[in-house]
Amino acid sequence: MKQRQPPVDPGDRITIDIDNQSHTGDGVGKVNGFTVFVPSALPGERVRVQVQKVKKTYAHARVEEWEETSPDRVDPFCPIFEQCGGCQLQHLAYPAQLRMKERQVADSFSRIAGMEGVKVLPVMGMEQPWHYRNKAQVPFSGRRGETVAGFYAAGTHEIVPYESCFIQQETNDQTIQAVIDIVRELDIPPYEERLHRGLLRHVMVRTGKRTKEVMVVLVTNGPRLPRKRELLTRLEKRVPGLASVVQNIHPRRSNTVLGKENRVLWGKGWIEDAIGPVRFRISPHSFFQVNPDQTVVLYEEVRRRAALTGGETVVDAYCGIGTIGLYLARDAGRVLGVESVEQAVEDARLNAELNGIIHASFEVGAAEEIMPRWADEGIRPDVIVVDPPRKGCAPELLEAAVRMEPERLIYVSCNPATLARDAAILADQGYVTNEVQPVDLFPHTHHVECVAAFTREEGSSIPDGS
Numbered sequence: 001m002k003q004r005q006p007p008v009d010p011g012d013r014i015t016i017d018i019d020n021q022s023h024t025g026d027g028v029g030k031v032n033g034f035t036v037f038v039p040s041a042l043p044g045e046r047v048r049v050q051v052q053k054v055k056k057t058y059a060h061a062r063v064e065e066w067e068e069t070s071p072d073r074v075d076p077f078c079p080i081f082e083q084c085g086g087c088q089l090q091h092l093a094y095p096a097q098l099r100m101k102e103r104q105v106a107d108s109f110s111r112i113a114g115m116e117g118v119k120v121l122p123v124m125g126m127e128q129p130w131h132y133r134n135k136a137q138v139p140f141s142g143r144r145g146e147t148v149a150g151f152y153a154a155g156t157h158e159i160v161p162y163e164s165c166f167i168q169q170e171t172n173d174q175t176i177q178a179v180i181d182i183v184r185e186l187d188i189p190p191y192e193e194r195l196h197r198g199l200l201r202h203v204m205v206r207t208g209k210r211t212k213e214v215m216v217v218l219v220t221n222g223p224r225l226p227r228k229r230e231l232l233t234r235l236e237k238r239v240p241g242l243a244s245v246v247q248n249i250h251p252r253r254s255n256t257v258l259g260k261e262n263r264v265l266w267g268k269g270w271i272e273d274a275i276g277p278v279r280f281r282i283s284p285h286s287f288f289q290v291n292p293d294q295t296v297v298l299y300e301e302v303r304r305r306a307a308l309t310g311g312e313t314v315v316d317a318y319c320g321i322g323t324i325g326l327y328l329a330r331d332a333g334r335v336l337g338v339e340s341v342e343q344a345v346e347d348a349r350l351n352a353e354l355n356g357i358i359h360a361s362f363e364v365g366a367a368e369e370i371m372p373r374w375a376d377e378g379i380r381p382d383v384i385v386v387d388p389p390r391k392g393c394a395p396e397l398l399e400a401a402v403r404m405e406p407e408r409l410i411y412v413s414c415n416p417a418t419l420a421r422d423a424a425i426l427a428d429q430g431y432v433t434n435e436v437q438p439v440d441l442f443p444h445t446h447h448v449e450c451v452a453a454f455t456r457e458e459g460s461s462i463p464d465g466s
């Protein structure tokens with residue numbers, strides 16, 4: 001079949017009706033059935049655009065003028081919203097953001113998994129959807145002899161200078177400003193990514209929402225850190241709640257923020273925070289949900305679906321520092337966690353201790369390797385919770401989970417596309433869900449978290465795995 005020519009060329013000026021939104025928040029319209037992505041335009045708007053890039057099946061265009069605007073359009077509250085890549089939806093009123101995320105989850109189920117029968121519940125949003133993040137990572141760079149620190153502009157490594165961030169907790173903002181000032185005062189050289197030269201690459205700050213403890217991690221391109229003592233004295237003086245200063249040594253060319261090695265320069269090397277009644281110790285390398293207020297909402301949804309009565313065995317796969325397993329432990333007979341980051345597992349074990357929980361144990365390893373082993377050993381949990389990273393669950397893990405014949409499998413997901421894909425795999429194996437609960441953990445960004453409970457379909461038999 002002959003490939004149809006795209007109906008637009010780069011440079012063309014056209015008027016287009018936006019009738020959809022991509023999962024990253026771009027407006028989407030059609031020209032004779034051909035898809036055009038228009039960043040910053042919203043569904044229901046009519047815009048004059050200039051076409052930028054044209055590919056075989058879609059094009060990108062930039063708005064030059066709004067002919068009709070959406071009633072859901074609002075003024076972004078952040079002055080650098082247009083440049084910064086951190087938020088994508090500040091121009092969309094918050095209730096409309098929630099509706100968009102609900103649609104996105106429903107779309108994933110119908111388009112990716114071909115499942116029409118799954119009900120997507122309204123997204124549980126925040127009453128005050130700002131200043132929610134407990135973690136900030138700010139890159140440093142040199143610009144004509146000046147140190148600049150800020151955010152990467154969308155899709156690039158150009159730094160937009162940091163002023164303040166409306167989705168960060170105020171303590172993170174203040175701490176980052178203090179670090180930037182001190183680094184400038186002490187002439188600590190910034191890292192220059194292009195030349196792979198210089199010293200200070202990133203600062204990462206974490207604040208315990210409930211404890212107000214602050215951790216500062218300085219990521220350096222090597223073990224050297226000049227004027228260390230003066231740096232620590234000034235940080236201690238200017239950062240209220242400072243509990244830890246850690247140097248993370250990261251000498252390689254790489255896009256990851258943290259290197260492997262941590263040196264505690266001051267304080268205990270971690271911070272504590274609490275989710276509901278459970279306290280957690282959080283180390284630099286450990287994952288911890290970035291929106292603690294909504295994490296309680298999320299974990300309560302997990303708890304409700306787990307429906308524990310006190311004696312059950314629970315598996316917490318991709319457990320991080322043990323958060324979900326320990327949150328459920330008070331209603332369970334035994335908790336088994338698995339996680340690939342060693343420092344997180346150390347934290348999980350100490351967290352069990354910290355909360356006086358003696359019936360939880362944690363193993364380091366890839367969940368897709370440990371779970372099949374547990375299944376072989378005859379471990380038969382009543383409830384399995386999985387909370388994988390964006391790429392979703394490995395097929396070996398889903399296969400092992402099904403082989404364990406749990407009463408319920410609760411899937412916590414930060415990516416509706418892989419959740420839908422895995423839901424289809426589970427359905428083939430006899431585990432089905434009829435509803436998905438999205439929770440907004442990341443207001444003003446295009447991300448959405450979901451919880452779904454899978455139970456064995458009546459009458460389905462379990463594959464024997466042979």
Ligand code: SAH
Nearest residue numbers: 287318319320323339340341366367387389
């Ligand atoms: N359940 C935790 C963490 C969820 S984030 C919480 O709610 O806080 C996902 C976790 O999976 C991260 O801690 C990451 O380190 C871990 N992880 C990623 N790939 C993994 C794998 N293949 N096996 C086990 N853990 C993995």
